[in-house]
Amino acid sequence: MELDNPHPAPENWEETYDLIREMRKNTVAPVDTMGCDKAQLREIDPKSQRLSTLIALMLSSQTKDEVTDAAVAKLRIALGGSITIEAIINADESTISESINKVGFWRRKTQYIKQAMVILRDKFDSDVPKTVDDLCSLPGVGPKMAFLCLQSAWKINTGIGVDVHVHRISNRLGWHKPATKTPEETRLNLQSWLPKPLHPEINHLLVGFGQTICTPVAPHCGDCTLSSGLCPSAKIRPVKTRKVSTKKTTVVAVEDDVI
Numbered sequence: 001m002e003l004d005n006p007h008p009a010p011e012n013w014e015e016t017y018d019l020i021r022e023m024r025k026n027t028v029a030p031v032d033t034m035g036c037d038k039a040q041l042r043e044i045d046p047k048s049q050r051l052s053t054l055i056a057l058m059l060s061s062q063t064k065d066e067v068t069d070a071a072v073a074k075l076r077i078a079l080g081g082s083i084t085i086e087a088i089i090n091a092d093e094s095t096i097s098e099s100i101n102k103v104g105f106w107r108r109k110t111q112y113i114k115q116a117m118v119i120l121r122d123k124f125d126s127d128v129p130k131t132v133d134d135l136c137s138l139p140g141v142g143p144k145m146a147f148l149c150l151q152s153a154w155k156i157n158t159g160i161g162v163d164v165h166v167h168r169i170s171n172r173l174g175w176h177k178p179a180t181k182t183p184e185e186t187r188l189n190l191q192s193w194l195p196k197p198l199h200p201e202i203n204h205l206l207v208g209f210g211q212t213i214c215t216p217v218a219p220h221c222g223d224c225t226l227s228s229g230l231c232p233s234a235k236i237r238p239v240k241t242r243k244v245s246t247k248k249t250t251v252v253a254v255e256d257d258v259i
Contacts, residue, residue, distance in 0.1 A: 023224065027212045029207070029211040034065040035204065039055065040053050045082070055072060056072050057149055058141060063104045071100040078095050078099045115139045132147065144187075157196065160187050165206050165214075168214075
């Protein structure tokens, strides 16, 4: 699905994008070491690598990267050292649940994972599908997961994976006119003007930026180089002064209060 009328490219978006890249170079975010794309690194068999990526994405919804990463590792141990479709199908539901019970909605995700493995075995030759539609036919898998899975598991670039960070930050930057209300609206807008070679990296870029600087609550605008005029949402409080009394004299202390 594409927009009938492409959204115009925002003014100064390239400068903004490059500055975010520079800021990301100086900070290690949770997504850099524990993101869903890292799950495959602990597997040897290509099918298990692709499956680990899919499982990590299915667990990641409403869950922090560090929790997802720990759950995938625990599941791998419970399954005997490797994540395979056969091992998950043969495992008791309690084995899956006990491994992932720290992630959000773990009961529902346990059911989704068990059901999805049967579908993968019966319809997709025990492998991760290569299209968005096929991936979205699996329980618990939506467009965001599908795009990210294809990029990471198969190196197929068919669209942008938009999560809460990408949705929030692109709106804070004023990249959508009018502001988008859903991640799907954000995806369609971004895909209509962002050069396709950047589609695979923008999720990772903005997720890490959102985890470290442009946080959901009290963003660190004072540490952000976009606050000089490129970000319309930048909030830097003016310097405050307060009087501090002592027995002998009165001094003025300066507070540099930055959100």
